[in-house]
Amino acid sequence: MGRPGSPPQAETRCPLWALPEELLLLICSYLDARALGRLGQTCRRLYRFTSRDVLWRRLARSCLNAGFSALGADLVAGVPVKERVKVSQNWRKGRCRRILLLRWKCNLMPWIQLDDDYLYLSQAEDIQVYWLHPNGTSVQRCPQAVFSGHQEDVCRFVLANGHIVSGGGDGNIVLHKLNGSFSFKFLGHEQEVNCVDCHGGIIVSGSRDRTAKVWSLSSGRVGQCLHTIQTEDRVWSIAISPLSSSFVTGTACCGHTSPLRIWDLGSGQMITSLGTDFHRGAGVLDVFYETPSTLLSCGYDTYIRYWDLRTSTRDCVMKWEEPHDSALYCLRSNGNHMIASGSSYYGVVRLWDKRQTRCLQSFSLSSPISSPVYCLRFSTTHLYATLASSLYVLDFTVS
Structure with a gap:
């Protein structure tokens, strides 16, 4: 002993x-x-x-x-x-708990963003802020804050530079300071603003009016239009490169050979178009930059495409097909091996491993009632997905 x-x-x-x-x-x-x-x-x-x-x-x-x-x-x-x-x-094995976080009565097209312990959710004309419980599987019953300013539904919004930047169906772009009462609104487009992004003091927006615009966010020039780009097609998605030197637009693919085009932020001139094998109507609904030279796209043609600008702009380096031939409304990447996508039917969320050709895991969140997954975001432990009338979380911390 x-x-x-x-x-x-x-x-x-x-x-x-x-x-x-x-x-x-x-x-x-x-x-x-x-x-x-x-x-x-x-x-x-x-x-x-x-x-x-x-x-x-x-x-x-x-x-x-x-x-x-x-x-x-x-x-x-x-x-x-x-x-x-x-x-x-x-x-990897698809082990998780599915939890209904929020439900609302009318059908919407909600968008979400995560910021540390807070979840931002668009609800019709407003953006609501909820505090996330440390376990990630519950939120406050009532929002901590509500940001208003649009007369019609918020289409998309981003968090950047301490601001919420949102585009709405009223054609307006609205800026709210996260930790203050400052807000600013200006008419951005003649029709609904389908998408916005913000990075490095610059806002880019895309609209159904077939234009993309570049706006200043710098002091004294907030809301000043720097460039108006005639895309000749409805703009569904937009993203600024991490280097803030260019941005990509995803359009409806009805009036141009490629729905993906990259534009110079400084001059507003087109740098290149991506891909040559898109069919008419193969609009791009979401785009996501992983690095300054790599990005992902998805849309109506049911494919996730991975582009590497260092190799070729004519062909993507990899692509994954949605197994049920559904349009892909949204995607997100962790910047390494994993991609998550949201389908247009029955709230299907799929996980993909870039090292494999087939879908790794899938989760149906709205069966038997069909709804698209309009937006999803994830951390290392949880995935959040918005449907027409609900917000779900998948909790992967189960034992």
């Missing part, structure tokens, strides 16, 4: 502790997640040792949604990497 408070003999006699720490780290680097977890169950010292982030970081980079970029940057520092690797297995 050892003295009270002394470590168990199994720990003191463990031959692994006779090795230098650098050699022990090297040995552990050859273990997969299951073996590393089992090693940590042998004694308390090895449990503490095998819980180090440095040992799990290598595994996390290859996991589906563990909070690491393609270049290895930690996007959610402060959360133990070991826990993220465990949750990532639930994403």
